[in-house]
Amino acid sequence: MTVEFLTLHSRHSTLVLECPAQEAPLWRYWGPRLPNHSTPGTDLRGTRPLPSFMLDLDQPLTVVPTFGVGWFGQSALLAHRAGLDFAQAITQCEVEWTTPGSAVVLHLTDAIAQLRFEVSLALDVDTDVLTLQTCLTNLGDKELDVQWLAAGTLPLPGDAATVRSYAGQHNHEFLLQTDTLGRSQWRRENRRGRTSHDCFPGAVVTTPGSTEHSGLVFGAHLAWSGNHQQTIEWLHDGQYQWQMGEWLAPGEGRLAPGNSLHTPEIIATCSTQGLNGLAANFHAALRARMAWPGGQMRPRPVHLNTWEAFYMDLVPGDVMALADAAAKVGVERFVLDDGWFKNRHHDRAGLGDWWPDAVKFPQGLGPLVHHVNALGMEFGLWVEPEMVNPDSDLFRNHPGWALQIAGRPLITARNQLVLDISRPEAADYLFGKIDALLAAHPIRYLKWDHNRDLTTAALAGGLGGAAYRAQVHAVYALLARLRAAHPEVEIESCSGGGGRIDFGVLRYTHRVWTSDCIDAMSRVQIQHGFGQFFPPEILGSHIGTAPAHTTGRSQSLAFRAAVAMTGHLGVELDVRHLDESTSSALSTWIACYKKYRDQIHHGRVWRGEAADGLVWQAHGDADDLLLFVYRCQPTNHRYTPPLRLPMLDTSARYQVEQVVAIAGEGAVQSPAPFFTTLQNGGVALDGAWLAQAGLPLPRATAETCFIVRLQIIRT
Numbered sequence: 001m002t003v004e005f006l007t008l009h010s011r012h013s014t015l016v017l018e019c020p021a022q023e024a025p026l027w028r029y030w031g032p033r034l035p036n037h038s039t040p041g042t043d044l045r046g047t048r049p050l051p052s053f054m055l056d057l058d059q060p061l062t063v064v065p066t067f068g069v070g071w072f073g074q075s076a077l078l079a080h081r082a083g084l085d086f087a088q089a090i091t092q093c094e095v096e097w098t099t100p101g102s103a104v105v106l107h108l109t110d111a112i113a114q115l116r117f118e119v120s121l122a123l124d125v126d127t128d129v130l131t132l133q134t135c136l137t138n139l140g141d142k143e144l145d146v147q148w149l150a151a152g153t154l155p156l157p158g159d160a161a162t163v164r165s166y167a168g169q170h171n172h173e174f175l176l177q178t179d180t181l182g183r184s185q186w187r188r189e190n191r192r193g194r195t196s197h198d199c200f201p202g203a204v205v206t207t208p209g210s211t212e213h214s215g216l217v218f219g220a221h222l223a224w225s226g227n228h229q230q231t232i233e234w235l236h237d238g239q240y241q242w243q244m245g246e247w248l249a250p251g252e253g254r255l256a257p258g259n260s261l262h263t264p265e266i267i268a269t270c271s272t273q274g275l276n277g278l279a280a281n282f283h284a285a286l287r288a289r290m291a292w293p294g295g296q297m298r299p300r301p302v303h304l305n306t307w308e309a310f311y312m313d314l315v316p317g318d319v320m321a322l323a324d325a326a327a328k329v330g331v332e333r334f335v336l337d338d339g340w341f342k343n344r345h346h347d348r349a350g351l352g353d354w355w356p357d358a359v360k361f362p363q364g365l366g367p368l369v370h371h372v373n374a375l376g377m378e379f380g381l382w383v384e385p386e387m388v389n390p391d392s393d394l395f396r397n398h399p400g401w402a403l404q405i406a407g408r409p410l411i412t413a414r415n416q417l418v419l420d421i422s423r424p425e426a427a428d429y430l431f432g433k434i435d436a437l438l439a440a441h442p443i444r445y446l447k448w449d450h451n452r453d454l455t456t457a458a459l460a461g462g463l464g465g466a467a468y469r470a471q472v473h474a475v476y477a478l479l480a481r482l483r484a485a486h487p488e489v490e491i492e493s494c495s496g497g498g499g500r501i502d503f504g505v506l507r508y509t510h511r512v513w514t515s516d517c518i519d520a521m522s523r524v525q526i527q528h529g530f531g532q533f534f535p536p537e538i539l540g541s542h543i544g545t546a547p548a549h550t551t552g553r554s555q556s557l558a559f560r561a562a563v564a565m566t567g568h569l570g571v572e573l574d575v576r577h578l579d580e581s582t583s584s585a586l587s588t589w590i591a592c593y594k595k596y597r598d599q600i601h602h603g604r605v606w607r608g609e610a611a612d613g614l615v616w617q618a619h620g621d622a623d624d625l626l627l628f629v630y631r632c633q634p635t636n637h638r639y640t641p642p643l644r645l646p647m648l649d650t651s652a653r654y655q656v657e658q659v660v661a662i663a664g665e666g667a668v669q670s671p672a673p674f675f676t677t678l679q680n681g682g683v684a685l686d687g688a689w690l691a692q693a694g695l696p697l698p699r700a701t702a703e704t705c706f707i708v709r710l711q712i713i714r715t
């Protein structure tokens with residue numbers, strides 16, 4: 001019998017599905033690139049001898065494994081119609097190529113349960129990134145109640161070994177958690193109503209022997225800013241299945257006859273170049289999706305954010321003086337954080353009343369914006385549109401706009417409630433207020449915050465169903481509406497630091513506030529985790545003060561700057577009061593960032609952790625690399641081991657030069673002549689030597705950074 005095989009190739013990966021006309025497409029392969037025309041060509045359904053005392057039906061993994069008709073694993077759909085139609089199975093499959101060879105939509109019908117799935121798969125030839133999405137339509141004449149609909153189901157090989165996911169909390173996002181895969185199901189769920197600090201919607205699966213630089217690894221991420229769920233489950237044929245999707249609150253998946261449920265996208269990829277190969281694919285995929293004002297990213301301007309300098313104690317004269325001092329050290333965008341709007345003197349009042357506080361800014365924001373612009377800086381403004389304080393005009397006028405459940409007490413967090421912005425009148429109100437600010441002043445940037453989880457979240461003023469899903473779609477719509485009206489404005493996604501970082505919100509935004517923790521030592525780890533999925537140009541990273549407000553720890557300015565400059569640099573300290581030498585050192589670091597930002601923000605990033613308390617990353621390409629080596633812990637070696645740089649071109653010779661004197665307190669202990677030369681013109685070394693034997697490292701105290709540029713010598 002002839003069967004249709006569907007093969008998608010990208011540069012380094014291949015995906016093969018077997019598509020019988022009257023069944024769900026079977027997953028046959030997702031992994032490293034196979035040669036063209038290497039699909040089996042013959043029906044593989046007859047190739048598995050059936051186990052004893054089991055069904056006389058072979059049921060391998062499909063793109064939509066469904067419950068009740070022979071599949072016992074995790075189902076891609078859990079749904080019923082008032083208790084009926086609880087079992088589903090595909091009875092017809094039609095393949096529609098949307099881009100021949102790389103993108104396809106599978107139209108799958110279940111004629112018995114009266115359902116249709118549209119599964120979209122697109123494999124990007126250049127980035128090796130597979131985008132997967134599912135749409136379910138209720139073809140029956142009664143309501144369908146969907147409890148779970150996977151955005152996609154992916155196969156993983158039987159030797160998948162560990163899963164690296166990210167836990168965390170406010171002030172410590174992207175905390176790596178590594179679990180060993182086995183026969184128990186691995187599952188992560190988030191029900192906080194936003195992407196969350198503690199459960200990132202994505203993970204990386206390793207195979208034995210894979211490292212940062214080599215070996216087969218798989219990664220997937222759900223582009224969604226709400227509740228989510230992912231599972232990895234061992235299957236009886238020895239492989240695993242990986243499912244990801246939106247976690248639906250009870251009732252959120254009710255589908256009237258004829259209606260459809262669209263899942264968010266899964267962004268998935270595999271690489272034989274280890275964790276760094278995977279990171280490069282994710283970075284390239286995000287870069288291709290970003291919607292920059294004017295269509296292109298311009299050099300990421302240095303920010304000054306007022307939060308840690310003033311908190312909410314904004315006095316216009318002081319703010320202007322801070323702007324003066326900021327301009328002097330080289331800041332390019334001045335961002336007025338929380339505290340500027342009506343009655344916002346503390347966090348117990350004001351959210352919702354989005355116009356300048358008449359006491360603090362009697363003439364509005366105009367004079368300040370003008371002052372900032374006259375200093376040559378752009379002006380940015382903090383807002384938290386989805387929130388309301390009970391002590392606000394907005395809440396007093398519209399108490400029913402806050403998410404709530406009738407009869408239950410309102411639960412505040414940081415003294416605030418969440419607005420139901422899926423109500424058109426609430427969304428219109430917010431659009432009107434923000435639009436008026438953007439129209440009245442040349443504001444080029446919004447820091448868009450979201451400082452709490454969702455609870456008691458019912459629609460219709462507390463009388464309706466769960467609002468989680470509607471809320472995410474509503475914030476996307478509001479962001480899109482504002483962007484359409486003000487396309488020149490960039491937006492940062494903040495959520496108590498890094499509580500809303502995902503490819504979904506990044507369709508509408510241009511930077512994320514990675515963490516409220518700007519202690520440089522904590523940031524090394526946070527930024528390292530972040531870098532697995534996200535590129536450096538969207539990573540908000542600020543030079544804070546010492547001691548750090550969130551940890552009480554102190555690091556030298558040089559170390560703080562060397563950590564912050566690998567992202568989108570900002571300053572978050574009161575630069576008015578720096579002594580002359582600190583201010584000049586800060587200016588030098590800002591100038592250094594400006595000199596290298598193109599290299600930091602384009603090209604690849606290689607990351608690694610070496611024995612002996614070192615974390616490093618290199619930005620650029622094999623021709624020209626900027627290498628940052630952070631010594632986080634004091635050495636426990638008498639002689640510091642060299643650092644191997646496997647990404648270098650082993651047939652080339654490199655000029656290696658130290659970019660700035662070693663950054664940090666204490667600096668180099670017992671300098672050796674090699675490092676003196678490195679600072680004064682540099683040395684030439686073979687790529688092969690640096691890749692295999694390694695780059696000699698200075699012996700330095702902890703909390704220091706060694707920054708080196710390696711350029712191929714062309715003769």
Ligand code: GLA
Binds near residue numbers: 307337451
């Ligand atoms: C959140 C943000 C901070 C700051 C405050 C203002 O915590 O993460 O950066 O903007 O809100 O209230």
